[in-house]
Amino acid sequence: MLEAAGWGLLAGSALVLGALVGYLVKVPRDVVAAVMGFGSGVLMSAVAFDLIDEAHSLGGIGPTAVGAAAGAVVYTGANVVLARRGARHRKRSGGQQPSEQEQGGSGTAIAIGALLDGVPESVVIGASLLGGGGVSAVTVAAVFISNVPEGLSSAAGMRRAGRSPRYVFGLWCGIAVVSGLAAMLGYAVLAGADPVWLAGITAFAGGAILAMVADTMIPEAFEDAHLLVGLVTVAGFLVAFTLSRA
Template sequence: MPQWVEAGVWGLAGGGALVVGALVAWFVRVPRDVVAVVMAFGAGVLIAAASFELVDEAERTGGLLPTAAGFLGGAVAYVLANVLLARYGARHRKRSTDQPTESEQAGSGTAIAVGALLDGVPESVVLGVSLLGGGGVGVAMLAAVVISNVPEGLSSVAGMKQAGRGPRYVFGVWGVIAVASGVSAALGNLLLDGASPQLVAVITAVAAGAILAMVADTMIPEAFDRAHLYTGLCTTAGFLTAFVVERLG
C-alpha cells in the first residue's frame, strides 16, 4: 500500500470517530447531563493533545516563532468563524439559567463542528507527516484524536438534533469533515515530504490554536451549563487520560 494511501486511511479513521459520536447521539436518546460530562471529558483530552502532541512538538522541531504564529492563527480562524455563526443566531446563553432556544442549540452544535474542521484538517496533516521517514503513525496522537472526536460528534449532534436538524444535514456535515480529514492526511504525506520544520510547526500549531479556542469558547461553557461543579473534574479526567496515553505511547 502506498504510504500516502495509508496516511489517508489513518486520517479517515480519526475523522470517522466524529461520525461514530454522531451516530450515537442520533439513534440513542442521551441525557443532556451525560452529554455535558462527555463534552467536559473531551475538552480535557483536547487540551492535553494541544499541549503535548502539538504545541510542544511544534516548538521543539520548528522553533518558537513559527509555533506562536500558527497557534495564534488557528485561534483567530476559529474565533472569526464563530463570530460569523453568531450573526446567524449561534450565540451562547448569557446565563446558565436561560433556556436555550432552537437557534442557540443548533449554533452551539455548528460551532463545535466548525472547530472540529479547523483543528481536524491540520491534525490529520500531522498524522500524515508522522508516517514520513518510514515511521509508523503517531499512536498517541491518533488515540487523542479518536478519544476527543467521539465526544465532539456526540455533543454537537445532540444540539443539532434538539434544534430539529435533519439526518441529511447532520451526517452530511460530519461525513464531509471525516472525508476532509482523510484527504488532508494523504496530502500532508504527499506534499510535506521534505518540507521545512518551520512549515510543519506552523501547521501543527494551527491545529492547537483552533483546539484551545474551541474548548474555551464552546465546549467548556456548554458543559458547565449542565454539569456545573462536575465540569472541572471531568475535564481533568480527560486531560489525565490523554496524558497517560501519550506517555505510554
C-alpha cells in the first residue's frame, strides 16, 4: 500500500512541477498549447495500449466496453455539473477561467474538477501493483508526463484569473497528496477482486481519462497550436507507445 501511495504521489507531483513553471514563468501560450497536445497524445496511448488492453486481457470485451462507457458517462456528467459552477476552463492557460469575483464558488469548482481529473489515473497506478510484478512503469510515466502540461496550463490560467499563489500551489500540492492516497486506495480496494471486476474498473478509469483528454486538454492544445497540434499529439502518442513496448 505504501509503495502504491509513493508511485501515486510521484505521478501527482508533476502537477506541482508544471504549476510552478506555469505560475512563475510567462510561458508563451503557443508553447503551453503544444505541450498540452503532447500530453494528450501520451494519455491517449496509455489508455489504448495499457488500460483498455489490460482490461480486455483480464475480462474480455464485455466488461471492458461497459466499464469504459460508464467511465466516460460518469466523468462527463460530473464535468457538466462543475462547468456550470465555473470549472469549465480549469485547464486553459488564457483568460477563460473566471475569477472568484466573476463567478462565486468557481475556485471550489476548479479544485473539485482537478480532483475529478486526477483520481482515475492514480487508482490505476495503484491497481497496476496487484499482479505482483511491480508497478506499471508505462502508466506512471504517462501520467507524470501528461501532468506537467496540465499543471502548467491550468496554473497559467489561474494566474490570469487573479488567483493567489497560496490557492494555486495549495491546490496542486493537495491534489498530489490525494493522488498518492487514491493510488493506495486503488491497491487496497481492488486486491483480491475478481478479474472481471478488475477489468471493468480499469476500463472505467480509461474511459474517464479519455473523456477528460477530449473535453479539457485537446481544446487548449488546439486553440493556440492548431497548425501543429496534430504533430505534437502524435509525437506524445508515439513516445508513450514506445515506452509500453520497451
